[in-house]
Amino acid sequence: MDGAALARAARSGKRHPVARLVSLMEDTRAASASARDDALAYLEEEARQRGHRSTIIGVTGTPGAGKSSLLAATTREMLRLDPEATIAVVAVDPSSQVTKGALLGDRTRMRTSVEETRLFFRSQASVTALGGLAPPTYLVVRALTTLYDYVLVETVGIGQSEADIKYLADTVYLVMSPGGGDDVQMIKAGIVEIPDAFVINKADTPGASAAYYQLRGALWLARPFDADRVAVLLTSARRGDGITELAQAMLDHRNEAQPPDHLAERAKHFFAEWVRDEWGRQGAQVLEPDPTMAGRCDPATNFGAAQAAFTRAMQRHLAGAESGSGGEQIPR
Ligand SMILES: Nc1nc2c(ncn2[C@@H]2O[C@H](COP(=O)(O)OP(=O)(O)OP(=O)(O)O)[C@@H](O)[C@H]2O)c(=O)[nH]1
Ligand SMILES: [Mg+2]
Incomplete structure (x- = not known):
């Protein structure tokens, strides 16, 4: 190809x-x-x-908080507010957790006309046992940043993926919904410390303003140094409340847009993730003594070649282990 x-x-x-x-x-x-x-x-x-620049916005949060509905409404509003803006949305579906119906729902909510070249949407199955980003998400996002002004990444926030999205995205929004008991869990897991901004969605349902004050309180406890500067938006994807404000907040990240290869410096992290996902602990043991792959294949510039080289090294390592020779430690 x-x-x-x-x-x-x-x-x-x-x-x-x-x-x-x-x-x-x-x-x-x-x-x-x-x-x-x-x-x-x-x-x-x-x-x-x-001279293209782009910004990556992670949108995470508990299952069913309304991330997909919000993104559908918000991206439409972003395109309306800024007639020049181009947006790609990557939704990482936790395929092990949701029904096919939900998957389909995600796809249909974001349906746009074929002629619309300013908006691209892709739903990606998350097959990783770690519950984080799908292994190829990094490369997909990296490619999309060269084509679009904004790349929005939807992930379900369940521990590990919060940390992962922080590596991938320039800005992270956490979506919560009232009455979900989200706030208490967030503080426990220390997750409230990660996001740059918060969205309390389903403002049309009871408990939204209580959730707002609970979250504000939690922020004062968990991050007193910047609690007053953290944005907390109240939205209703269903009624359209707060969508313009959220769209404008996302558009404003244009000021922090980065040159096309700025994800290259994060390649090492996602390469190590891939090794762990593909080869487990044994892979990590082979990678660890030589994370730079002896300078042969730099995942920052040749991610695919580095994967291929590591795969070959791993196969030799495993064959060596079987024959009792101990195998190779350094990938070549
Ligand atoms: N009342 C109300 N319901 C909403 C709102 N936004 C979304 N929902 C509903 O909440 C449910 C989940 O919405 P999604 O947009 O699929 O939520 P999600 O966070 O993307 O869900 P997952 O991707 O499965 O984690 C759907 O039934 C939506 O119709 C809202 O503002 N108000
Ligand atoms: Mg969704």
């Missing part, structure tokens, strides 16, 4: 070419590794030449 050709086609912003590019980024097979690297290299170079 010709990765650069796919990337060139995706620059049109048309849904199908972008979808094919995203599928390539999600393809973890070694056979597609060089196509992925070529596509990313092309996109980042092309974006650099245009």
Whole structure:
């Protein structure tokens, strides 16, 4: 597969070419590794030449808090407020936890016309046992930052994924809904410390303002140093309350937009995640003595090649362990 050709086609912003590019980024097979690297290299170079910058906004929160409904309403409003803005949404579905109906719901809520090139939506199954981001999310997001001004990533917040989204996103919004008992759990898990801003959704239901004051109180306890500066927005995706404010808050992150390859510096973290996901503890043991892969394959510039190299090293390691020779420690 010709990765650069796919990337060139995706620059049109048309849904199908972008979808094919995203599928390539999600393809973890070694056979597609060089196509992925070529596509990313092309996109980042092309974006650099245009002076393109983008910002990544993570939207996390408890299951059913209304993240998808909010994103559907908010992205529409963002496009209305800023007629130039382009937005990609990646929703990471915890496929092990929700029914197929919910999955389908996520997809239909974000349905837009095929001609709409300013908005792209992708739902991605999260297959990781850790409950965090799907392993290919990093590469997908990295590719999308070269094409869109805003990349919004929806994840379900269950511990580990909060920390993960902090690595991936420039800004993290936590969505809560009243009466869910969310606040108490958040403080316990220390999760309230991670987000940059909070959204209390379902403001049309009882308990929304109580939840607001509970959260404000929790913020004073958990992060007294910046509690008064943290935004807490009240919204109703159903009625449309607070959507303009949320859309404007997200648009304002444009000021912090970054050049196309700014995710490169986070490659090491997500490469280690991939190793753990793909090869478990044994993989981590092989990677640990030589996290730079002896300088041979830098995941920052050649993520796919680094994966392929590590896979080969791992296979040799395992074969060696079986034959009793102890195998190789350093991936080559
Ligand atoms: N009353 C009310 N219900 C809402 C609101 N926003 C979303 N919902 C409902 O809450 C349910 C969950 O909404 P989703 O948007 O799927 O929530 P989510 O956080 O994306 O859910 P998961 O991705 O499954 O974790 C749906 O039945 C929505 O119709 C709101 O503002 N008010
Ligand atoms: Mg959702």
